[in-house]
C-alpha cells in the first residue's frame with residue numbers, strides 16, 4: 001500500500017527520483033490529485049493508462065512550469081499566450097498543436113497536446129526539481145469519482161503506486177477548464193472546469209464555442225485534427241461515477257421520491273424552500289450557495305456518501321453561473337446509467 005507522505009523536501013526528492021526513473025507518483029494540484037509520470041517517457045506514460053485502467057484513446061494533460069516549457073512541447077500563439085499570462089499558474093488547460101518531443105501515447109495519437117501550469121506548491125516544486133514536464137490525469141481508476149484528498153487516492157490506487165504526496169484537500173475540488181486554442185479565432189470549451197466561462201470571457205477576444213456534436217454516432221477520432229474529441233473519457237456520457245445510484249433534480253425543485261430506505265438528498269445550499277419526505281437525510285454542498293465552495297466539496301462528499309452503502313443519492317443541480325456548469329457537467333455524467 002502506497003504511503004501518504006507529507007510534502008517535506010526529502011519526500012519531494014524521493015518523488016523526483018521515482019519520476020526520473022520512469023515511475024508514477026500521486027501529487028496534489030489545486031484542482032484534483034494527479035497521477036504523474038515523465039511526459040517525455042513513453043513507457044512511464046503507458047503505465048499511467050495501465051494503473052488507471054484508462055483506454056488509450058483518452059489523451060493525458062501535460063503539466064508544465066510555465067510558458068518556456070509550454071513552448072518546448074507545443075506551437076503556441078499570441079492568443080494562447082495571453083490566456084497563459086492571465087490564468088497560469090492555474091486551472092486552465094490549453095489544447096495546442098504538439099511538437100514532436102511529445103510521445104504519441106500522451107496525446108492518444110492526436111496532433112495536439114493539452115497543457116496546464118498548475119498552481120499548487122507541491123507539484124510546482126516537483127516540476128522545478130525534476131525539470132521535466134509531467135503527464136498527469138486525475139489519480140482515480142478510470143470512470144470513477146475524482147480524488148480531492150490523499151486518502152481518496154490511497155483507497156482507490158494505493159496498491160498500484162509507490163507514493164502519494166499529501167497536499168491537503170484540493171482548493172477547487174473540480175478539474176481544470178479545457179479550451180482548444182488551435183484556432184485562435186474560434187476557441188472551443190472542451191470541458192467546463194475550475195475557471196468559469198465568465199472569467200475566460202474577460203480575457204478571450206473571440207466568443208467561446210462549444211464542441212460541435214459528431215455528425216454520426218461511433219465516428220472515429222481524427223488524429224490529424226483532434227476532431228472526435230467527444231470520445232475522450234472526460235467527455236464520455238458516464239464518468240465521475242459513484243457506485244451508489246445517483247439521480248439529479250433541477251435547482252430549486254422538489255427532489256424525486258425515494259425508492260429505497262437509505263437515501264440522502266444533497267442540496268446545493270441549506271435554506272431549502274422545498275420539503276423532503278420524513279426520515280430522509282438531507283445534506284448540502286455549500287453553506288451560502290457559492291458555486292466555488294460547492295465545487296470544492298462535491299467529490300469529497302460523494303466519496304463519503306458512496307462509502308456508506310446507501311440505496312440512492314439524489315442531488316440538486318447547481319445554478320448556471322460561476323462554477324455551476326462545471327458541477328452540473330460532473331453530476332450529469334455521474335448520474336448516467
Ligand code: TXA
Pocket residue numbers: 029031032033034035058059060061093095107110112113114116118136137138139174175176177178190191226229232233234235
Ligand atoms: O485539473 C485537471 O485537469 C486534472 C489535474 C490532475 O491537472 N487532470 C485531469 O486529467 O483532469 P484527466 O486525464 O482526468 O482529463 C484529461 C482530459 C481528457 O480526458 C481529454 O478530455 C482532455 O483532457 N484532453 C487531453 N489532451 C487532449 C487533446 N490533445 N485534445 C483534446 N482533449 C484533450
Ligand code: MG
Pocket residue numbers: 137138146234
Ligand atoms: Mg479524470
